[in-house]
Amino acid sequence: MSLHRRPVRVPALTALAAVLALAGCTPGGAQARVDPPPAPPADVAGFCAALHGRLPEKVAGLARTPTDPESDLTAAWGGSAIVLRCGIPKPAEMADPKQEGVHVNGVAWLLEELPDDAGGGFRFTTGMRLAYTQVRVDKEHATDAGMLVGLSTAVAETVPEGISSY
Template sequence: MTSSHRLRRLPALPVAVVAAAVLSAAAGCSPTDAQASVAVPTPPSEEAAYCGALHEELPATVAGLGRSDPEPRSDLTAGWGDGAIVLRCGVPRPPAMTDEKALGAEVGGVGWLTEPREGDGPRFTTTYRKTYVEVSMDERFAHDATPLMDLAAAVKKAVPPSV
């Protein structure tokens, strides 16, 4: 493992502990836009290939929400519930991965960095995979990391571990 990919081992925590740690300033749920829009990552070609394989494996529903991919359409992005849950594959390594106080969890056999976001739901990014997969959730998931269970099998199948 090169120093540019070195990551402090984050302790595996149960989903309930992660959910409790991911706090949001918003208490209620607000409706999402009818169509979400996200920045499409620009990973190197090898990582983009993993993302293409992941795109083929993603489930039709996550947390009971139907597939609703954001604009612009890309094999590097996916969504469920009109922007309630948005996945981006091939994102850069998050700076928070070097933070000694960063929270991490293993959900469904996949390691995830947990980042609370002010005024919104959490953002999770895979750890120890050949490319980083980011999952952002809106405020209705401020205390709920369980949607990651619906995504973990696809990530495990399509994006190999880096270690």
């Protein structure tokens, strides 16, 4: 008798587990844990707040996700698939002339491939702007820099060109 019940129970439990897992992934229900950078100077924080208000609702087809803790210095899309941090201190990698970069919609981005032991993917950091903005993209969504189009537009509209002293 238990042989007849087990096939029914296992699929039922599997289906229940799948429904519960999907419920955690529904838009608006998920949050991405994103640590804001250390408190930047007031002018940099102001640029970041303006950027936060102009960020696209979708990046690479992924919906914007609330961040935990909530901050004008952070944003995320698709859970933690794409994570943005604004107002970071100048990365040491900016001084390396061998680093690669891309220009998208008038915004220069430093391009760094992340090692597999760090989760893989890519990290893009704006250059020549008065606030440094960093975007980390997981391996699955790091197929091309096209996902930077909407982000670059928002950066170009809100963070003035220049060299940040922070």
